[in-house]
Each structure stands twice: as structure tokens, then as C-alpha cells.
């Protein structure tokens with residue numbers, strides 16, 4: 001399908017927004033790109049990086065005349081953004097977002113969008129622990145999944161156009177109901193972030209072990225957790241506040257399983273431990289086969305320079 | 312200090328043993344290398360890789376005439392190994408190990424070692440999720456810490472010689488009591504492995520989310536956990552069985568903190584979440600500054616080929 005948008009408006013130009021700007025420019029799937037960010041400072045950075053064709057701090061101004069609008073702000077800011085852009089949206093515009101939670105964003109945005117636009121929520125399952133316009137790159141979405149969660153009554157042509165947009169960046173696209181998305185991401189992303197934040201917090205508060213020891217001996221496994229625990233605090237606060245039920249449900253399962261492991265350790269039940277530890281390998285193999293992970297040991301860290309500062 | 316060992320015996324030739332063999336050969340700090348492994352098959356692989364000068368399945372034969380013996384087997388196998396090598400150890404030999412737990416190994420090995428040898432336990436805090444002789448590489452220990460846990464009455468010259476041995480591989484060396492080591496590693500390595508194994512296990516058992524979904528959408532954070540949950544089951548079973556108290560203690564702290572986070576999510580207390588999420592970034596910064604982690608986003612995965620199968 002030959003798809004082309006005349007004017008793309010990006011509301012928010014952080015890691016995700018700026019990666020979309022770069023990928024859209026490179027793929028040629030859009031004509032002009034209008035960029036908005038809340039702070040003049042961020043808008044200036046985007047301008048310096050030449051990410052678009054028009055720059056503003058005013059969301060309404062950015063969306064005027066755009067046939068594709070993508071909201072790329074923290075989940076908790078989506079209602080305000082929808083309220084601000086609603087009256088300025090063009091007839092027939094395709095409105096989407098990139099938020100890590102879907103049902104809450106639909107509840108926040110839908111009431112403020114006029115009937116003459118097509119709203120197709122989306123979530124590209126790709127990111128890094130860095131944020132801001134300088135952290136983005138065009139390849140971020142390549143070989144990663146983007147999940148669309150259109151309502152059952154959504155316009156199928158609009159959904160197909162958004163699918164083509166993401167596929168132009170090398171992404172794979174899947175559709176599912178928003179509630180199912182929120183459950184899947186609770187276990188594959190939200191709870192992992194929560195327990196990573198939690199263990200890094202625990203390690204920071206011990207009396208028996210110093211901070212300096214935690215840092216020196218982090219290569220034993222801990223450092224893997226610090227990567228996701230270095231993600232943006234605002235973004236993640238909003239994720240947990242807006243996907244409360246699914247996160248608490250998945251956390252309850254995690255806790256039940258952890259209690260069983262704890263009991264196996266207390267009782268010296270090596271068979272239970274071995275059996276679990278042997279099973280979990282298969283999942284990693286599946287993720288590598290699904291093209292969602294590098295095969296190199298240690299994430300290929302060793303293939304970077306021996307001196308980690310050179311990385 | 313100019314240190315040289317005439318004959319190094321490696322008991323066990325998996326990831327760690329074979330990395331030591333390669334690093335020792337390259338650094339020139341040893342004359343001959345004698346290699347032992349339990350199974351003839353593993354011994355043959357070591358021979359094919361030309362990791363040493365003499366090969367055997369018999370631990371006593373391997374240590375005969377060695378002035379440095381390093382035991383590189385799972386923690387739970389150390390008592391049997393000590394019993395087997397004890398009578399064959401040369402007068403004045405330096406005996407060490409690489410086990411991830413220290414107090415238990417000392418309790419297992421010490422009683423079987425003759426008074427005429429020097430026992431200096433060690434733990435190189437370096438590794439990958441792979442095992443076996445083919446997984447090893449000489450650079451594994453470069454810029455990583457090796458912790459020595461000699462008894463207070465240990466011969467200082469022997470400790471200094473072992474320190475020089477590890478430093479010859481580019482490692483940094485630190486000394487501490489075995490009990491303290493076990494507490495530090497419980498939080499920096501053992502509990503992180505346990506919760507990684509646990510969440511991967513939880514994700515494998517859900518009814519609401521399919522295995523295929525877990526694999527496809529793993530790039531949202533989950534895949535980081537699967538790396539350490541792909542580590543060797545025997546090694547890790549032995550770690551938990553042999554560092555039970557420190558692991559249960561650290562797990563209790565982790566659980567307390569997680570309960571508080573869970574409550575913050577339930578009550579919609581965004582400030583508590585934000586405050587923790589903002590603090591944890593500093594720890595990663597410290598680990599990068601300590602040279603124990605790569606600085607590149609996503610562990611530098613993106614610097615590998617865009618197609619993860621090429622990695």
C-alpha cells in the first residue's frame with residue numbers, strides 16, 4: 001500500500017517523538033513535520049537537531065493542518081494534550097499516541113477529540129533508558145513490535161494507514177484490545193521495571209553493605225537491573241498510576257512465586273530450585289529466536305571496548 | 312612483585328576455569344597448566360581448545376606437583392574435590408577457588424586440606440550467562456574485581472602471590488571476611504538472580520498472556536531479566552543452598568520495600584514512586600564511573616548489528 005502523510009505533528013519530542021521524527025524523515029513517508037514541546041528549551045534543542053520543519057510550544061498550532069498527529073508525552077499528560085489539540089484538529093486527521101499504557105490514555109483522550117478525526121492508539125515496544133530529543137535515533141523501531149489498540153468500531157482504513165506508517169520504520173505491527181495490551185505489558189515491561197527500581201532502592205539502603213561495595217561488585221548481576229532503574233521517573237510514575245490494576249495483579253503472581261522460592265531456599269529444596277532454573281532458559285532462547293534480543297553473551301558488552309568508558 | 316607459578320592445576324574447566332587457563336597462558340604468569348574435569352567429554356573439549364599442557368579426569372593426578380591449585384567447580388562440589396585432592400597436594404602449594412559463595416566453601420574444603428598448604432579462597436566477580444570450556448575468554452577478568460577471603464591467620468606471602476596472579480589478568484583485588492563477602496554478593500548478585508529467575512518463571516505460567524506474547528514484547532524490559540535467568544541451573548542451585556541466610560535476609564529487605572511500593576501504587580501515591588525512581592539513577596551512574604558497566608544505552612545492544620541474529 002502506498003501511504004504518504006502530508007503533515008505530521010509530533011506533540012512531545014523526547015526519546016520517542018524524536019525517534020519518530022528521524023525515522024519519518026528518513027523513510028519519506030511524510031511531507032512536513034511540525035514539532036511541539038512544552039518547554040521552549042526542548043523546542044530549541046529539536047530545532048538545533050533539525051528534527052522538523054516547524055517548531056512551537058503551542059500544541060494547537062502544531063496540529064493545525066496535520067493529517068497525522070502523534071502524541072508523545074508521558075501517559076499522565078495525555079488528557080491535557082487532548083483538550084488542547086481537540087478544537088484545532090483537521091477534518092479526517094489520524095490521531096495516535098505512543099503511551100506505554102493504553103486503556104487509561106483512551107479514557108483520557110477520547111472525550112476531547114472531535115467526531116471528525118480517527119483515533120488509533122499505539123505503543124511501540126522499543127526504547128532505551130535515556131530520554132529527551134538527543135536520545136532518539138531512527139533505527140529505534142526496526143525489528144520491534146508496535147501494538148495498535150483501535151476500538152472495535154474504528155475506521156479500518158485509518159488503522160491500515162497507521163500500520164503502514166509504523167511498518168515504514170521497519171517495525172512489526174500487531175492489534176489487540178487496550179485491556180489486553182495493558183495486561184501483556186504489565187508482565188513484560190511494567191513489573192520488570194518495578195522490581196528493578198525496587199532492588200536498586202533496597203541496595204541503596206543497607207547498613208551491612210556500603211554504596212561503594214554495591215558499585216564495585218555490580219558485575220555479578222546487579223548492574224543489569226540498574227539499566228532499567230535509570231529510566232525516566234516521570235514516565236514510569238505515570239505508567240504505574242495509570243495501569244494500577246494489571247500491575248498489582250501481575251505483582252501478586254510474582255510475589256506468590258517468590259514466596260515459594262523463598263521456602264525452597266529455607267528448606268534446602270534444591271530440586272525445586274534446579275527445576276525452575278532449568279526451565280527459564282527456554283524463554284530466552286525464544287526471545288532470541290523472535291529477533292527481540294541479541295545472542296551475544298552479556299548483551300555483547302564484551303564486544304564493546306574492554307574499557308567500558310570507551311563504549 | 313615478580314611472581315611466577317611453575318605449575319597451575321585447574322580442577323574444573325568450565326566458563327571460569329577455561330577463562331583462567333586462557334588468561335594465565337597469555338599473561339605468562341604460569342609455566343605448565345594441568346587441567347582436570349569430571350567428564351572425559353569436557354576434558355576432550357579442553358584438549359581440543361589447547362587450554363593446557365596435561366589433561367585428566369582425576370583430580371589427585373592433576374594437582375600432583377602443582378604450586379597453584381584453583382578449584383573451579385560448582386559450590387556444592389567443593390567438599391568432594393577437597394577430599395580427593397587433599398592427600399596429593401604438594402608441600403607449600405597455594406590452594407584457591409572461584410566459588411560465588413565463600414563461608415560455605417571454607418567449611419567444606421578446609422578440613423580436607425593438609426596443614427602444609429596455603430588456602431586462600433577467592434571469587435572473581437565476573438561471568439556471563441554461558442557455561443562450559445568453550446564459553447571462556449582471556450579478557451573476562453579485565454577491569455573486574457576479584458575478592459579474596461583469607462582467614463585472619465593466613466600466610467601473607469601466599470595472599471600476596473594470589474593477588475599478583477589475579478592482577479596479572481587485569482583484575483582489581485580486594486580482601487574481606489568470607490561472611491561479609493556472602494552478604495555483599497547476596498545483594499549484588501544472588502538476589503538479583505533469584506528475582507530474575509522468578510519473574511521469568513511467573514511470565515511462563517500466565518493464562519492471560521501467551522508465551523508468544525511474552526517473547527514478542529520482551530523488548531519492553533523483560534528481556535534484560537532473561538539474560539541472568541539463562542545462567543547455569545546447577546551453579547545457581549548451589550549458590551542458594553550454600554548462602555541461605557544472607558540470601559533470605561536480603562530477600563526480606565527486598566520484600567519489605569516492594570510491599571511499600573505496592574501500597575504506593577494502590578493508593579495512587581505518585582510522589583513516593585517518583586522519589587524512588589529519581590534516586591535509583593545515581594547508582595547506575597556510580598557503577599559506570601566505577602568502570603563496571605558500559606555507558607551506551609541498552610548496554611550497547613544497538614551498536615551490534617541492527618539484525619540481532621548477526622550479533
Ligand SMILES: NC(=O)c1ccc[n+]([C@@H]2O[C@H](COP(=O)([O-])OP(=O)(O)OC[C@H]3O[C@@H](n4cnc5c(N)ncnc54)[C@H](OP(=O)(O)O)[C@@H]3O)[C@@H](O)[C@H]2O)c1
Pocket residue numbers: 011012013014015016017036037038039040042043072073074075077098099100101123124125126127128129130131132133232235
Ligand atoms: N522511553 C521509552 O522507553 C518508551 C518506550 C515506549 C513508549 N514510551 C512512551 O512514550 C511517551 C514519551 O516518552 P519519552 O521516553 O519519549 O519521554 P521523554 O524523552 O522524557 O520526552 C517527553 C516529552 O513530553 C513532554 N512533556 C513532559 N511532561 C509533559 C507535560 N506534563 N505536558 C506536556 N508535555 C510534557 C516533554 O516536553 P519538555 O521536554 O518540553 O518538558 C517532552 O517533549 C510516554 O508516554 C511513554 O510511556 C516510552
Ligand SMILES: NC(=O)c1ccc[n+]([C@@H]2O[C@H](COP(=O)([O-])OP(=O)(O)OC[C@H]3O[C@@H](n4cnc5c(N)ncnc54)[C@H](OP(=O)(O)O)[C@@H]3O)[C@@H](O)[C@H]2O)c1
Pocket residue numbers: 322323324325326327328347348349350351353354383384385386388391409410411412434435436437438439440441442443444543546
Ligand atoms: N559463571 C559465572 O558467571 C561465575 C562467576 C564467578 C564465579 N563462578 C563460580 O565458578 C565456579 C564454576 O562455574 P562455571 O561457570 O565455570 O561452571 P561451568 O562452566 O558449568 O563448569 C563447571 C565445571 O565443574 C565441573 N563439575 C560440575 N559438577 C561437578 C561435580 N559435581 N563434581 C566435580 N566437578 C563438577 C564441570 O565438569 P564436567 O563438565 O566435566 O561435568 C566443569 O568442569 C562455580 O563455583 C561458580 O560459583 C561462576
